Amino acid sequence: MKMLTDNFKRKIDYLRISVTDRCDLRCTYCMAEDVTFLPRQEVLSIEEIIKLTDIFNELGVKKFRLTGGEPLVRKNIVSIIEHLNNLKNQGKILEHTLTTNGTNLSRYASILRKNGVERINVSLDSLNAESFKKITKWGDLRKVINGIEVAKQEGIKIKINTVLTQNFNDKEIFDILDWCKRNHFDISLIEIMPIGDIGEKRFNQYLSMKKFEEDLVNKLNLIPSKYRTNGPSRYYEYSDHKSKIGIISAISHNFCDTCNRVRLTCTGKLYMCLGQNDFVDLKFALRNQTKNDIIALIEYAMLIKPKAHNFEIQKDNFEGYVNRYMNETGG
Ligand code: SAM
Ligand code: SF4
Numbered sequence: 001m002k003m004l005t006d007n008f009k010r011k012i013d014y015l016r017i018s019v020t021d022r023c024d025l026r027c028t029y030c031m032a033e034d035v036t037f038l039p040r041q042e043v044l045s046i047e048e049i050i051k052l053t054d055i056f057n058e059l060g061v062k063k064f065r066l067t068g069g070e071p072l073v074r075k076n077i078v079s080i081i082e083h084l085n086n087l088k089n090q091g092k093i094l095e096h097t098l099t100t101n102g103t104n105l106s107r108y109a110s111i112l113r114k115n116g117v118e119r120i121n122v123s124l125d126s127l128n129a130e131s132f133k134k135i136t137k138w139g140d141l142r143k144v145i146n147g148i149e150v151a152k153q154e155g156i157k158i159k160i161n162t163v164l165t166q167n168f169n170d171k172e173i174f175d176i177l178d179w180c181k182r183n184h185f186d187i188s189l190i191e192i193m194p195i196g197d198i199g200e201k202r203f204n205q206y207l208s209m210k211k212f213e214e215d216l217v218n219k220l221n222l223i224p225s226k227y228r229t230n231g232p233s234r235y236y237e238y239s240d241h242k243s244k245i246g247i248i249s250a251i252s253h254n255f256c257d258t259c260n261r262v263r264l265t266c267t268g269k270l271y272m273c274l275g276q277n278d279f280v281d282l283k284f285a286l287r288n289q290t291k292n293d294i295i296a297l298i299e300y301a302m303l304i305k306p307k308a309h310n311f312e313i314q315k316d317n318f319e320g321y322v323n324r325y326m327n328e329t330g331g
Pocket of ligand 2: 023024026027068101123326
């Protein structure tokens with residue numbers, strides 16, 4: 001059985017695929033409002049994405065997450081999900097899931113469930129309709145909550161992703177946690193990462209998890225959990241409830257030593273690290289060369305996967321920014 005391993009002996013068995021850079025929202029920490037989306041000819045076709053999933057799977061990748069942009073605005077996204085489900089039914093992969101903003105979930109939830117998606121991450125930064133609109137620029141909270149409810153009824157396990165933003169939702173987090181608890185959802189609280197120049201100082205958005213986490217743990221009597229994935233989250237548990245709280249603090253607490261993933265963009269760039277600019281371009285080989293050439297490029301990517309990200313957020317310092325937006329590599 002083949003397996004991808006990088007130079008630091010980390011086993012890479014997880015691929016995140018950003019299936020589109022397009023999105024129906026404009027979260028202020030993710031992309032600029034006047035973002036220009038990629039011309040269609042630059043974007044991989046559904047068939048090309050499927051071909052790459054098969055190659056990664058043959059190389060030992062067992063977990064796939066579809067992301068974006070917003071994966072549920074990509075036309076024919078269901079073909080990829082069906083394909084991943086076929087691989088799962090043949091015992092070739094362990095899991096396929098997605099991260100979504102939830103705006104189209106009510107339409108897609110039953111299709112996802114029928115196609116083997118057992119759990120999803122839904123991003124939600126506020127339960128207040130006005131604040132939600134403010135952070136997403138034009139999102140409709142009711143649509144997202146409705147989508148989440150439909151997905152829950154379908155039996156899909158839901159984890160909420162909440163990006164912690166200074167002077168925005170830091171006060172509201174307790175309400176969001178309470179809502180998650182009542183609905184039996186896990187939640188990940190995410191520290192803002194300086195990915196892409198969004199025309200605003202990251203320093204003004206960034207809230208360090210360090211102090212915040214301490215308050216959270218004390219106020220809610222949280223217990224550090226033994227639960228681990230190879231992902232970036234550290235988990236806490238309630239003493240009286242099963243919902244888990246994950247903390248993703250890329251800046252204040254580096255988690256790279258257990259990294260098990262690489263990321264494919266919708267243009268076929270393979271990023272070995274979310275927090276670095278290096279990539280290996282698979283599109284040319286995909287369109288013009290052989291499967292062995294693609295495999296050689298993926299194996300080369302493993303050799304140059306960096307040890308760690310070098311995110312940094314300092315006052316008046318734009319250096320350290322990754323020179324692409326989060327919707328390109330997905331989350
Ligand atoms: N559109 C989908 C969504 O919002 O869930 C999937 C793509 S989005 C880029 C994936 C995740 O990245 C979301 O949870 C979002 O909140 C998070 N994200 C976007 N920009 C970020 C940033 N600069 N720092 C930290 N998280 C970010
Ligand atoms: Fe769109 Fe997700 Fe980025 Fe928000 S975080 S703008 S929903 S891609």
